[in-house]
Amino acid sequence: MAVDPYAPCPCGSGKKLKFCCSDLLGEIEKVQRMLEGDQPRAALAHLEKTLAKTPGRASLLDLKASIELSLGDLERAQQTVQQHLAADPTNPSAHAQAAILAASFEPGPEELAGGAAPSSRQAVMHLQDAMELVSDSIPARVLQAIGAVGQALLADGDLIAARAHLWLYQGVAGEQDTRAMELLMRLNRAPELPLLLRDNLFLREAPAGHAVEAEHDEAQLLASRGQWRRAEALLEKLCENHPDLDVLPYNAAVVSGWIGDQTKFVAGLRKFAQLVTDQSQDGLPDDAVESEAIAQLLDASNREEGVDVVRLIYSVADEETLVDKLTRSKRTSAYKLSDSELHAIEGLPPRHTFLLLDRDLPETGVGATAETTPRIVGVLSYYGRQTDKPERLELVLDRDEQFDATLGVLAAQLGDAIGEKTDEQVAGRGAGAPSMRSRWRFPDDTPVADRRRVVADEQRRVLLEEWPDKPLAKLTGKSPAQAAADPALKTAVTAALMVLEQTSAASVEAGVFTELRTKLGLPTPEAIDPKLVDLETIPLSRVTRVDLTKATDDDIFSLYKRTELAGATEVARLVAKEAVGRPGLAEDLPPEDLYGRLAALEPELDDALAWIERGRQAADGTGKSNAGWDLAELELRVVEGQFEEANRIVGHLRDEHLKEKGIAERLYELLYALGAVPSAEEMARMQGDGMSPEPAMSDAPAGGSKLWTPGSDEPATGGGSKIWTPS
Template sequence: MAIDQYSPCPCGSGKKLKFCCSDLAHEIQKIEKLVSGEQPHAALKHVEHLLDKQPERASLLDLKASIEMGLDQLEDAQSTIQVYLLTHPDNPSAYGQAAIMAAAKGETAAAVGALQEALDRVPDRQMPQRVFEAIGAVGHALLITGDLIAARGHLILYAGMSPDEDNRAIDLLLRMNLQGGLPLLLRDTLYLHELSDQPSTDQPPWSAVFEEAGQLARRGLWRRAEAEYVKLAEQAKQHPDVAYNLAVVRGWLGDAAQFASGMHHFAQLATTAAGAPTDEAVEAEALAQLVDPDLDEPKLETVRVTYPVGDDDLAAERLAAHKQTEHYELDPQSLGEAAHPRESYVLLDRPVPSTGVDLAIEDAPNVLAFLSLYGKRTDRDAQIELTTDRGEHFQEVETLVVDILGDACQAQSDTEVVAEKPAAEEALSWRWRLPDDTPSAHRRALLAKRRQHAILEDWVAAPRGALDGKSPLEAANDEAARLPLLGSVLIVEQAAADPSEFDLFAQLRDKLNLPGHDPVTCEQEQLNQLPLVRLTRLELSGLGDLQLQKLLNRTVMGGANLATLRVAEELVGRDTVEEGVDLASAYRQLIRAEPAPDRALEWVRKATKWTEASGESAAEWALLELELQIERSDAEGLQQSLNHIREKHINEAGVAEAVYKLLYSAGLVPPEEMQASQHPTALPQESQAGGLWTPGGEAAAAAPAQSDPAQAKSAIWTP
């Protein structure tokens, strides 16, 4: 940021430079010009020269620390900050620099503490620039270390103070929300509770202190707010609003254990008069289960078993010949500096069927293990490494490996635990090897059946730490476990990606003797704070068009796909909409969020009809249809889309280039043709596109042997 006479003074007073360190204004501007002109060493030398004359000048110490951190001279910067703190113990910028330093070193607890010290010393309505920067730096560091509750709290605080042109915190929050696999409960903003709107005569005697604690918290003074809420917790006699706010500020302070404990406590307090947990109680319990560092989840071990090999050529021959092993090409980059195996295979529970057409789910091969064959080296003999889970089929896997290798290997010499994962989470994942010619529609149908089995059979039988080691089926008969069971079920439900799964979760609740969900109604002023997990149950018919538009923007930014589908469908289904409503955006989100390509194609056609009725170009929808036909692996549909684009839109700006990029990304256009087509005016003919997905064709042969992409994690296992 350019420094002028009216910029905040770097000394931390909160005043403008002109009215604070005016005697140094010229020198500070000179230093800033050197830094912005990429001469940081010269800037540092000039600051040090000035400090020789005024060694305790706050603005110079602040600039020196910043330049040293920018040059990655962290030890020097740490020493400068220590001098800064010693000579100016009440300066908020000194603590701001300490917070930035701790954040840069990944010491998030120290960074949060130093930032609170800084905020405690900020003059009223005079936020020093360095403290403001520290809020963003600490939030970013917390995000990197995975403390999402504290990170979100800091980034939202930063966004609330930042000028309109500074969107860095919002960008980070959006990127966090759109991360695949992030639970919906962790994408939401936590809002402090307020006492219900009652006449002042009906307010509790401690309501003024409660309001004051809330004001402190909204200014980022979370440590002081925590102290007030702790006092209130004793005075208010287990009031749920106090318990909730205390948990939230502790979460923003980075205390995950206290946050989880507080949310568990609030969930117990937030019940109806009949003793049933409220939506807020179940959501708080689920959130606590997601982040509780003290929750002892029953684990499933992944182990690596080593077998010495006498003849590695014979071992390779037998692995290659067996019907339940399949060569698996490792990505060399995934191995890093580790030794590369001579051969690597996946071990299946049955041979791969000759075709996936009409494949029954019980005939789909599952991946049991990963096998790595290493040849003889100077420092060790040849060996086979088996990587698998130590689950109920562990002994069967070991027996199968020995049967396959026979006398090519010796008795196992070593077993090493290489990873542990929660048993309940593992119950919701699987690895299979479907035949390459399995039609995409049938693949999706198999996936839906397999997911149904995983939830209704595997997950309900897996032990959970939140249920004291019981499985959901066992906890279903324990009234004391009802609240944690509801929280556990919500965690599974909020990960749904397809509207068709609503019926699946109704079956799950029936199986566990749990109540179903009730519809949700909401006042206009509460709409922005309604939790994302409740939006799929929100009554939409009573909302205005512009309200729906705002709600759609929120669901998209929150990565809440099911809610996006519901809101967008309601919006485009209305006979007329108010001026200012962007129906094109609603159609676009419907197409993008719809998990079933066939249903997405229907939305494309409706969007096309709507657009053409207004006399505008439907090229955008034609390109989206082409993308969907590629995803559907439908050669005939792809050719029809290409023909339609050629006839209707090929001469529109950017269309041909967009088509080539889509085809190139899908591997349907060779690189040399893509490079030669900087300004294409024609599209591939039928001979190029037709037959690309026929059984045994080139595209199928190139498909890797891997688990279903919708369920795959980072890899099967890594050696």
């Protein structure tokens, strides 16, 4: 394929190739043909020969570095990038290549142990060098670097800087390239990510007519161009000259966060929170509480001390007796590893896996209570003899206050069937108080309603009785009850409660947090009049307090799109319920789409089914098939453990809709995802044996989540993964 002579020159000058490095057009075309023919090493060899004849040409060095990076040859790429920078130090593309290179490095164990700055932080600085050299449009290589640095920051867990870079990429790339937006939405779907960290941080405006206005506007202009380091320097100078203007430390903190300086980010947010609190005439300002809450979420210096997750390895004295006891004991429960767990195991998987329980598993879970339902205290894996290892039993558990009691349970159940402990390893680190992480093993026949009641009762007890008296590092070692009585810690304890609410809201009734505020003597957040705020930029964490009936259609539409992007499920539910009754939004937000969204968001089954029924009626009214709504109801019924109703819907779909395009496939995919039918491979084997399995819902336990969360039956193994890792 011929190179377009009117395309931007790869040297990064911003000029067209024809008017910049036109003498190299033929050589660049040869390299391009080799790359299209999957001959990257031949392309490298040709570039080296050409560079020998015309040394230091930026366009050739840029191509060479890109090919070396694509091959993973980071050492050679580093040499090429250094040559590029030396030959053309004011070329933004050269600095962009340095950023891409730094983003490609992963720190080794020695660097991590020595506290070295992550390579992503170095990549940010190289990228800022490039951004500060951009005079007009952003060169393609710089845009590529923005995306690469954003991904590296995500992999390192720097959410604030990663989000800023991905938004910058999306803003420059436009609608033709949605990769950054897809990554942002994928990140926002992580259920463990608090809403405060999903929302966008907007720079605040300086007061009109203030002496700082002109310089502040300049800082905002620099920030809008992605020159965040320069904006930070200017804002920090303004902070020194105008220490009482609260908008300055906030904006300085935000741009510090965008360039990956979390220490400055946290300190700036706290300075801002203190300023607005000191200047407030009425209660605790929302700005102060939210800023302190974000600081608590990101401040590594006041993280609560967790517990080690340890792996104990025992020799096996009597294999037959061991397996028999594990199978017969009421303190153990057989556990089937998921496909993802099996793939994560290095070497051969265990022959048997069991959950170790703190009390006997009851015969029935009907009428279950927290006192009768066992908690999971460990995972047992039995490995048979291998070439290089004898038989062994591994126990993974928390080294918490129940550690010795758990070992006592193990000894009592297995006795002489196991031998000596041969090894002990730290497998990871558990966060938070063990009492906040109840992990249940319900009997298989436990009704969904009983499971939820047990979980809710236990969470209520922990939140109202244990949490208020637990010393917290973020409260200078005081308990929430003590901090609530200390005026100097009022903002901090209110923020700590906000963090707790956001990280638990999906599974805890909102009324519990109202009770908790009352118990601690903390103020209840007031309702918000939408006419007095800017709903375009209002923090999503406040939207639940907004009287949405007074908002305009444009505001509702804007809020809905923001909540969808942020994955703010509770806020999205409230906004969607308001939107569905507004005829003026029907074109932009079709009611049928809102019915489906609301059915997925409603926490109560009856409310969700009501939206599905409205969807059916809308489909009937337009002559469309309502099979999609049947599938939606089927999923809800299964999750709720209503298997008789689920079987009825399966029969209805089979009799009435199976011949419709795509329905059979969607039904199978849904049933497989819910664990109701075997995989395609298993189906083929069964049919080969003359068996024809009939899809039907069995009375299996609802759920199936492998996360160790309050209320889950079974634990995840491994752990320690970051929120998002680039594939």
